[in-house]
Amino acid sequence: MSPAGPSRSSAANAGWGCRQLGDFRKLRPLPGRFSWLRPGPLLAARNDWLARWLGDPTDEMRREWLRRLPGLLTAVQPAPRVDLAERMIERFAGRDRVSMALLGDAGEGDASQYAVVPVLLEAAGDTDLAVLCGDVIYPAGGIRAYEDRFYRPYADYSGPIYGVPGNHDWYDGLTGFMTTFCDVPPDAGPPPPGGRGGRAALRRLLWRRPATVTVADVAGMRWYRDADSQLAVQPGPYCVIDTGPVRLVLIDTGITGRIDADQGRWLRRVSTTSPKPKILLTGKPIYSYAALQPCPIVDEAGGTVGDVNEIVTDPACNYVAVIGGDDHNYQRYPLRLHDGRTILYLVNGGGGAYLSATHQIPNVDALAPACHEENFRCYPLRGDSLAHFSRRYDALLRFGSGRLTISPHDATTLMAERIGITPPRTGTPPEQISRRARRAARRVYPLPARGAPAAHNLMSVFFDSDRPPMFKSFLRVDASAAEIVIDCWAATGCREHEREPVLEDRMRARPDASGRWCWTSETPGRSVP
Template identity: 50%
Template sequence: MHGVSDSSRDTVEGAGWNAAERGEYRRLLPGRVEKLSWLNPRTLWAARNGVVASWFGDPTGRTRERWVAQRAAAGAPADKVVRRAEGDRFSFMVLGDTGEGDESQYAVVPGFLKVSRDTSFAVIASDVIYPVGRTDDYGTKFFRPYQDYPAPVYAVPGNHDWYEDLGGFMRVFCDDAPPLEPEPAPRALSGAWWRTLLWHRPRPADEAALTEARKLRSAPGQQAVQPGPYWAIDAGPVRIVGIDTGLLGTLDAEQGAWLREVSRGPRPKILITGSPLYVDGEHHPCAIEGGGTVDDVVRDPAHRYVAAIGGDIHNYQRYPVDVDGRVVQYVVSGGGGAFMHATHTIPRVSVANVTERDFRCYPLRGDSLAFYGRLYGRRLRLPRFFALTEAEAMAVVAERLGVPPVRHPAGPVRVTRRMRLVASLLGAGRRPER
């Protein structure tokens, strides 16, 4: 007798429905868990730097150059390549957008530890720490949840890690890098002056707490030092290239020149980025200051990229794109611990010759719609109106997209006007022509 499939494409159990009890992750939680809410004005105000940068100019490129120069002066390799002694066959983990520090993060830790057995290292792709990358948050949002992962963890920062000028990230991942020296005050009433006036600045770190937190991942096999916020890792036959897309999802000219240089050569490559290049059915090639895009580098056949994996969006998506006869896997890997972004809002996929037949996402759109229907039903106190079973949600999504259901229900499902209205109110995707 065959066991029940653990794939959400096959069974409701594989999608996580009908679970009788919560997972074992609860024993991993700290004694006091601060629930992160993006509806809290204090959280939004602390995370304001992205908006300020879009209004008055983005200082990320200049700050990044200063961090890189500091690390170079401290002895980091000029090519920013970490060379690991791996064999021809090895595996590593990628998880993105991890650091909320509440149940949404800890719930995926047991699964991560199970799947990651015998992996050589892990890479966090974007947003290691929410909401603003504070040094003091690394204890409960990085060291504690991953204390039982026996191998090193590398990372590329996301926009939230930049909300305190990357100070916490550089201390934890880049050899305890000291703070940057203050820059001269800008000219009064200039854009930079207004930006400085409104900028969220880091608080002093609790050094004793950070020292204690580091003890949770103090085993020799867990240690790693990366040369800066962007880097490459040579491991076995592959080169893994990690880039830092800063606050607004772009690369400065210096990093762009490094990316082009480190991408040369016959070794197959995997890109890790804080901003995915294909997401929600759209192409976001990621501009490089001075001209060109990150995707130009990935698509160049001489560079031999086989995949480009990005965080930032909190779910899983995969687009196998044919690039002049070779397939590059463009992946969104942002379901590593933050709240799950909806997938039911993704329209029918038709981008770069990738169609619904090739596209994959998790959660499935129908499961996403059913979950958000229950969520908004509770919040608006209209549970009977918004509630959709997973089979109903799967059916109405299939109707709106004009495709067969991904997971077939046990019996027939009639799509009603209420179901269509709920799907519309919750922003379910449609065919492009509708």
């Protein structure tokens, strides 16, 4: 396979001017688009608001799920393949090399998810395993949604698929996730949201509970992925996948983006008991939008007793990368620490859900000297993001008149001017940009285009698109003792890019003489972070 160059090399490789819609449309089970505008999805996702207003019960519920698991796991997976004490999958531990596909925020079940599938099979169909990192199923988990949002789209991926739960997967009490990835009987029911006092009682009254599902219902879905090579069971919502060259550490940040003290102690233990380089996989990114996003470790009283990034940056833990979803795009931050090490922080949320804007990412020199704008990459490019959202807002606010539409070439220049950077690819000369385009940019730029406020969810249907460019992405990781390579592959929705996928970004790490892993970039721009 000969990959196409990144969107930095041409607007065509971003999907602008697409000649033909991709064949992914033939894979979709039903026409139509997932919509947050309907009352059903908003009502189904109400546990998010209840957890933030009345207290988050997911730590207690998670502990109850884990208490249920040991007896179940010994029945479905032989002990040598799962170390229950460490919640470790040892299926790949004897490999000299390992490859994996990582997808984040995939499960909307509409065109934007299925557009990723042909590119995944072309660029990463031969990988040893895959991990879905956060928000596996929108809008609210639920085992019934897994047929068209997990089993059907990935039916032709031959390897096992593991999962990291996101906040949306917790809205059904994690029942769909535990049934699918941990082989819990679907009729077992979720642990109840506990707690004492009036707030807890009100939360229990309003808390959404999953629909009843039978074993036969689940069996009817699983036939899509019933080959021996596809079967996988993991020992809980947080676990370790131990491979020969690298250790993958999967954590569960619940609804509100935190872990409890039990998971924190486990994370410290599994991070220090092996000298292997480690990659943390999480449903919430640690760096996003040019800022640190705290992931606190809390005790049973709700007090903060640490932060996940303190463990990640500890030299004794030997983390080389952190990959998280939740923001629906790709962002790359190679951060240089005070001791000279570099950890690669990636946002990997482009697996299928509606797009989160990148044009609202400020100049990354704000993180200097740890990270500079020249080291940063994002997909879509900021200018492409501005052009995309201008089209959506023009359709919404100007009835498609074109008054708010900004061309990709104009947007490239306008974004570079706005945040003071060198344009990542050639744009319109500044003197040739019309007054109308400049006015449109001033109006579109501050409008809602990312995040989790209610207004964003209500309007996200207008941000998503079933037409190219779709700006979806996923990662492929290839690891050996000599190097780790992380590729970001783009899914534009164009037929030509299904056959010749766009390699949007590539980072390569090799150990130096002292054993310290050093990252280099293989996309246009500065090569050494």
